[in-house]
């Protein structure tokens with residue numbers, strides 16, 4: 118791995134009161150990637166994160182951020198270059214939303230107008246209504262507070278973000294929205310992010326790489342999500358990832374990643390005989406009808422009775438389609454709920470791309 | 485007319501009454517002000533270096549329990565019948581109340597707020613002055629209110645060493661058995677205490693707009 122942004126080397130943290138919260142941890146976080154630390158409660162995730170911004174000092178070992186040993190850096194300077202979001206958010210109750218977001222820029226001595234611009238930019242980015250900016254945190258909903266917390270951490274545009282269960286305190290629906298929003302932003306912002314969660318599904322969704330941690334922050338596997346789902350390194354990982362590994366993989370891949378089958382398809386100018394030949398060839402009792410590449414619907418043998426060309430028959434619309442951007446999980450859903458166990462794949466403008474069957478799906482996954 | 489309370493005395497001596505009320509207020513504010521100046525650093529010390537909290541509250545607690553008359557009797561040979569004597573007594577009675585309040589106010593600042601402040605890169609001084617103290621302010625002001633009201637009562641006692649504010653009237657009442665004096669002194673002290681109490685509640689609300697908006701929301 119070239120040029121890690123964050124590098125932990127043989128790091129141990131022993132608290133006065135007990136055993137090692139983190140034991141001999143070595144982990145490199147590549148520049149611009151999102152690494153998710155996931156593991157059971159108490160395994161040392163939070164401690165690992167706090168070691169990086171020196172809220173906790175290591176007992177032994179070396180930590181570098183951007184190539185610099187953090188123990189040789191002024192902790193206050195270090196922390197200002199690292200965005201920090203915690204589960205309970207910790208917004209300043211005595212400051213308005215606006216002041217909360219502008220906090221680090223103000224500490225760094227930005228001029229007022231620049232802070233105001235930045236606050237406006239971030240509040241737009243996080244869909245925080247302008248009227249919210251003058252409110253106090255106690256007047257916000259949980260989801261709004263969470264967004265303010267993330268916006269505040271991003272305010273001074275730090276190259277590194279530490280996020281400790283940032284979406285843990287909101288309900289599942291809001292959480293999913295926040296995750297999607299953050300994923301979209303992340304793609305734009307090119308930050309190095311260390312993200313902590315105890316939820317494997319959140320890890321799979323957010324991560325470029327996942328570090329699965331055991332007690333003492335021992336790394337059981339450190340790999341991209343797909344690899345962890347495909348090849349769990351050991352029983353601990355297998356147990357932690359849980360059942361439905363296959364389904365989780367389906368959620369991670371999109372239709373565009375795998376080959377689609379041509380499927381039964383004829384043009385509307387085709388004769389009934391041609392359509393029936395196509396059904397026989399493909400083994401289906403229906404065909405898709407395409408006009409100039411565009412999918413009109415489907416017809417079966419009954420619909421073709423008493424007409425001369427396919428175009429004369431009434432094509433019925435499919436109840437559902439999938440596109441190249443849809444996940445394989447959505448495709449699977451479409452397959453099992455369709456009458457004929459097929460998902461029809463279209464691209465923009467209803468252009469026919471082909472079909473996906475269960476067989477095609479599993480072939481695509483294993484390749 | 486009954487002579488329990490002679491309004492004509494009051495109307496004939498408005499200037500004098502005003503002057504003694506102002507004196508009462510001055511003695512009170514001076515005591516609470518100096519008390520705050522002493523309490524704040526001690527409370528910070530107790531908050532930061534926990535083991536000092538016990539000894540600090542022990543000493544100020546003992547001071548609090550000394551009967552005020554005894555304290556003045558003890559001090560007069562050294563410092564005379566002066567404002568200084570009165571203030572030494574008055575200030576020492578504010579310390580326990582103020583220190584306890586400030587420490588518990590600082591302790592009550594939510595740990596996650598403190599942690600996120602440190603994590604964002606506030607220096608220790610900034611965490612104290614921009615986060616802890618402002619958030620502790622409502623409770624601290626509550627302590628100031630109690631200390632002020634207590635001190636207004638105590639100033640009536642310092643009349644015995646000639647620094648009494650409106651307590652001088654109570655003392656005259658005691659000596660002459662003229663009820664008008666006693667009632668006047670007591671009424672003025674009560675009015676002063678209630679007024680200061682209300683005023684400080686108002687100040688508390690003004691300097692903590694965030695708390696007001698919260699109560700407005702939950703109301």
Ligand SMILES: Nc1ncnc2c1ncn2[C@@H]1O[C@H](COP(=O)(O)OP(=O)(O)O)[C@@H](O)[C@H]1O
Pocket residue numbers: 132133134135137138156157158159160161162163164165
């Ligand atoms: N300040 C502390 N003092 C003593 N023990 C601690 C402290 N912080 C964490 N620990 C202990 O270290 C272990 C790891 O904690 P933590 O990093 O918070 O786990 P996680 O975030 O994975 O749930 C736990 O056993 C916890 O009790």
Ligand SMILES: [Mg+2]
Pocket residue numbers: 162163164
């Ligand atoms: Mg944790």
